[in-house]
Amino acid sequence: MWVPQLNDLNQPMYLSIADALARDIANGVLRHGDRLPTLRELAQALDVTPGTISRAYSEAQRRGLMQGEVGRGSYVLDPQAKDRLPPPAAPGPLALGRAEVLDLSIIKPSGESLEYWLRDALVNLARSTDFADALDYAPDGGHPAHREAGAQWLRRSLPHAQWQQVVVTAGAQHGLMVAMSALSGCGDLVLCEALCYPGIISLAHGLQRRLRGVPMDEEGIIPAALRDICQQERPALLICVATCQNPTTASMSHRRRAEIAAIAEEFDFLLVDDDIYGFLAADPSIAPLAAYAPERSVYLTSLSKSVMPALRTGYLYSPPRLLSRLTSMVRSSVWMPSPLTAQLASNVITAGLDEQLIRMQRDEAAARQALAAQIFRGLVVRTQPHSYHLWLELPEPWSADEFTLLARAQGVQILSGSQFQAERGGALSRGVRVVLMSPTSRDELAFALTRLASLISTPDPRRFY
Numbered sequence: 324m325w326v327p328q329l330n331d332l333n334q335p336m337y338l339s340i341a342d343a344l345a346r347d348i349a350n351g352v353l354r355h356g357d358r359l360p361t362l363r364e365l366a367q368a369l370d371v372t373p374g375t376i377s378r379a380y381s382e383a384q385r386r387g388l389m390q391g392e393v394g395r396g397s398y399v400l401d402p403q404a405k406d407r408l409p410p411p412a413a414p415g416p417l418a419l420g421r422a423e424v425l426d427l428s429i430i431k432p433s434g435e436s437l438e439y440w441l442r443d444a445l446v447n448l449a450r451s452t453d454f455a456d457a458l459d460y461a462p463d464g465g466h467p468a469h470r471e472a473g474a475q476w477l478r479r480s481l482p483h484a485q486w487q488q489v490v491v492t493a494g495a496q497h498g499l500m501v502a503m504s505a506l507s508g509c510g511d512l513v514l515c516e517a518l519c520y521p522g523i524i525s526l527a528h529g530l531q532r533r534l535r536g537v538p539m540d541e542e543g544i545i546p547a548a549l550r551d552i553c554q555q556e557r558p559a560l561l562i563c564v565a566t567c568q569n570p571t572t573a574s575m576s577h578r579r580r581a582e583i584a585a586i587a588e589e590f591d592f593l594l595v596d597d598d599i600y601g602f603l604a605a606d607p608s609i610a611p612l613a614a615y616a617p618e619r620s621v622y623l624t625s626l627s628k629s630v631m632p633a634l635r636t637g638y639l640y641s642p643p644r645l646l647s648r649l650t651s652m653v654r655s656s657v658w659m660p661s662p663l664t665a666q667l668a669s670n671v672i673t674a675g676l677d678e679q680l681i682r683m684q685r686d687e688a689a690a691r692q693a694l695a696a697q698i699f700r701g702l703v704v705r706t707q708p709h710s711y712h713l714w715l716e717l718p719e720p721w722s723a724d725e726f727t728l729l730a731r732a733q734g735v736q737i738l739s740g741s742q743f744q745a746e747r748g749g750a751l752s753r754g755v756r757v758v759l760m761s762p763t764s765r766d767e768l769a770f771a772l773t774r775l776a777s778l779i780s781t782p783d784p785r786r787f788y
């Protein structure tokens with residue numbers, strides 16, 4: 324296995340690795356076609372994160388030194404070859420306006436793990452014989468091949484998933500919008516967790532549904548509280564994030580899932596199981612909520628958190644009786660999610676790259692959780708071993724809004740618990756959501772977390788106003 328000799332330690336590690344690759348090609352140590360180590364292998368050998376190797380490979384690819392191919396790995400390129408990607412143009416508008424804050428507010432996978440792969444994947448897609456299909460209108464629900472790739476992804480948690488019950492969406496937010504619009508009507512009661520993903524709150528307002536938050540404990544929705552609400556009024560839907568809940572990280576046990584499903588049966592409402600974080604479960608053997616009531620559940624996921632948000636590809640899995648309502652809502656909303664990105668997503672899944680990425684992201688999240696546990700020692704933290712985020716309960720007399728404001732003034736962006744309250748006017752939570760995966764490096768994360776910890780212990784933070 325090729326392991327670079329790193330000479331210049333006065334520059335970022337990823338540049339030193341790219342330089343070493345260039346040097347070894349020039350002096351004949353590496354030749355055209357030689358296989359390069361995987362991100363994981365090289366990260367282990369150099370004792371750095373896979374994100375650093377990914378950046379190094381991305382840089383090497385930009386210089387035309389190597390290429391990555393789905394399913395084959397990464398190879399050294401012939402430096403004289405004409406047939407390689409042109410170097411990227413000068414930074415475009417997306418590079419402008421990067422904020423000067425450490426952003427711990429967006430839940431996303433760490434690193435640019437797929438950036439180097441995507442450069443070649445885009446070119447390979449353009450050259451492939453399927454390209455013409457990906458440029459045309461797709462049938463309802465998506466191309467059968469894209470639905471089959473979706474079913475393959477879903478079989479990780481729903482082992483009997485069939486492609487005929489899969490609907491391709493433009494991400495999980497679109498899936499939520501499709502499910503809420505297709506399965507409830509204007510003015511209907513929609514239930515969710517009392518502290519919930521803000522995308523659900525904005526959707527319910529936009530679609531004029533009455534949203535009610537169900538009280539929670541460390542496993543999420545409390546069955547007795549759900550039952551109380553159902554005895555007053557019949558909900559059309561319950562939207563639930565049963566694993567690594569956003570924002571509290573609450574995760575339901577097998578028993579809790581069975582109890583929630585039984586209440587849905589008893590009071591005859593539908594379940595929308597938003598399992599976007601299911602791949603981060605501490606115990607992957609616990610089946611998704613939808614599996615406990617498959618005839619009345621729509622299962623929902625996307626590749627945004629495991630692969631990359633920009634794919635905008637997600638999947639709904641529906642019992643046959645609800646399928647046509649969902650597919651016609653996809654048509655009404657966007658006609659079809661882009662088959663181009665659905666094809667890229669399918670390539671990731673059929674090449675097994677998704678499994679590699681999941682392993683990598685779970686490991687990275689676990690390392691970052693360990694770091695947070697160390698820095699936040701003595702504070703009240705709710706989390707899961709592989710969660711991308713954690714929930715920090717602030718000590719008295721902090722309020723979540725005041726803390727979030729002052730953290731921002733100190734250059735660290737987080738979200739206050741008040742942004743997650745399903746209903747306005749309830750008791751304000753004293754928690755904040757801290758995302759661990761958004762900083763590019765663990766060092767950057769440690770720096771930001773240390774700032775938060777020292778802000779918490781500041782005797783009178785009003786001096787920062």
Ligand SMILES: Cc1ncc(COP(=O)(O)O)c(C=O)c1O
Binds near residue numbers: 494520627
């Ligand atoms: C619980 C939950 N559902 C859905 C989404 C939306 O995901 P996507 O980017 O795939 O639209 C998010 C994003 O943070 C989320 O946390």
